[in-house]
Amino acid sequence: MTTQNQAPGISDATQSCDHSSSEGCSSDHSNSDQLSALIARHCGMSGALLPVLHAIQDNIGFIPEMAVPLIADALNLSRAEVHGVITYYHHFRQTPPGRTVIQVCRAEACQARGADKLAQHVQTQLGCDFHATTADGSFTLESVYCLGLCACGPAITMNDQLYARVSPEKFNQLLKQGNV
C-alpha cells in the first residue's frame, strides 16, 4: 500500500467491537450479512479500521455506502470518521470496479523509465481518467506507487497480473491480445 500521511480519524488505539448497536448486525440483507461477517472478523484488531476496509474491498471489490454505518457502529467511530478514511485513500473504491482493473505504477523509478508517457497513453486509449471507470464498465484505471518491479519499469497490473517494461506499444498489444 502506498505510503501516505496518517489519515484523518485513524488512531493507534485499539478500536473495539460494539455488536450491541442496532443497525450493524440486525439487517437481513445478504450483503449486510456479508459485510457484518467481514467486519466482525477484523474488528478486534488494534487499529481495525484499515484492515476492515481492506477486507471489504478485497472481498466485494469496493466499499459500499451501506458499509459505513456498519463499520462505524462496530468500531465506535462516527460515520464521518469512516467516510473520511475511505475518501482519504485513493486505494478504496466507493463504486464497483470495471471488469478489468488496470493499475499503472507512477512512482519515481517507473517515472524515470517512461511511466508518465505511458500513463498519458493509457488514459487516451481507454478514454478514462485515473481513479475512474469507463462508461461501459470495461475498465477501471488506478495509479499505484511501486509494484516491486522498479528495475524493469514502467510496470502495470491488469486484474492483478503484473507486466514489466510496458511501453505504449506493448500496452496496445496487451489490449489487442485481449489480455485486458
Ligand code: FES
Ligand atoms: S517504482 Fe514502479 S515498480 Fe517500483
